[in-house]
Amino acid sequence: MPSETQDAFRAPVGTHDILPPESGRWAALVAAFARRAANYGYGLVITPIFEHREVFARVGDSTDVVRKEMYDFEDKGGRAIALRPEGTAPVVRAYVQHRPPSPWKVWYAAPNFRYERPQKGRYRQHFQVGVEALGVDDPDIDVEVIALAHGFYTGLGLRRFRLLVNSMGDAGSRPRYRDALQSFLRPHAERLGPEFAQRVEDNPLRVLDSKNPEVQALVADAPKLVDYLGDESRDHFERVQAGLTALGIAFEVEPRMVRGFDYYTRTVFEFQSDALDGAQNAIGGGGRYDTFAEEMGGPPTPGIGFGLGVERILIACDAEGVFATGDVALGATLDAFIVDMLGDGSSVALLEELRAAGVAADRAYGGKSVKAQWKAADRSGARFAVILGREEAAADSVGLKDLGSGEQHTVPRAEIVPRLADTRNAPRQEGTTR
């Protein structure tokens, strides 16, 4: 237990504060995703950060996310509640509850919570951006969704990542495959230990992506999902692959990729960064869930979506040297900084005028020395300093200094606001600093 003074007043294990200027990079990333999603015809959906526990139970009783990583609790009304561990279930729940017209194409940006031991790229609260498209069975939408994510990564500047795809089969083929796999694995259960044996019984598909070399060697000879696909699933998968190829999106079929949620059917995919050295190299993933809505009591409705992990994407960006904080941070750039040598209160009114005109402006507080004000102006990164000085004031003017070039003019007080507003609206003429 954290003792009150030492540990209580800090972010809980596995969580982080994101401060300026880094927070500006987050804002820029989410803004880029929002633009892209809107461009593809997706609207924003905002769902609660917690749901009735049953909503997430549908993610899979045999998955770690549900079995041991849920932040669940009873609220004061005795309801079983859980913090959202993943993005798809709440969106499907919202779809079932509101029955919007199909196709329903939505995007989200939201934190997820999983009670895990943290390490690099794995946190108890992590942020995902994602999309869900419900009501469309057409493989074209699988391709569209994957292309959206793929283009988002490349738009950030990422290059060193791979797209892995697989098909999980459907309600007809999956049980047949499951049985075949179980029969294949069971004879080895004793040799590979109780954990393995348990998994073979609970969820044999997830044995496939084990990192244990012994298990991997075994799995290499195991029956493959693709060989058990029904005609429809096989055709769907082939059309998805053809669609990706037609768009020039490189991918690898990874027949042993199963992913961690039970609701997936047919198309599943994952983006892995080669720039991340750790074990946490999945920067995004998703798939089709054609029976999920029905399992939640809604009409049979196919769906597909993905979630992309913001923390991991930013780690990958750092590793590839792209989308750096200084280059992209939103909201950190000031147009003007006031250096006040009068101290008569006129700076307050001028600041309000500037801001009302859309000029981002700031000042130093607390009657700082002139020198300190100049240093603050410099640090602020503002393009201009506006000088309230005695000489200028005598002529009903202010000083305007370009902090980049050092050039300084005297400007009539009445003109300073429109002038800065103009400069802002017609910013930096390339190559013509003077």
Next chain:
RNA sequence: GUGGCCGUAGCUCAGGUGGUUAGAGUGCCAGGUCGUGGCCCUGGAGGUCGGGGGUUCAAGUCCCCUCGGUCACCCCA
């Protein structure tokens, strides 16, 4: 949940084999230049050495516990 490594100013780190008032760089504040920033010089503030217990004449240094960080397993974004 299991295991390895790590924890000294806001930040990055020095502090052989225990030994007086715990240091540097950077950042912050002030001054040199009470109207001109970035460079330079001077000064200042800032630490219960993560926390607790133990060994010892003496612990930042050794031992135990605990909290936190990090990495791996597991799992995933």
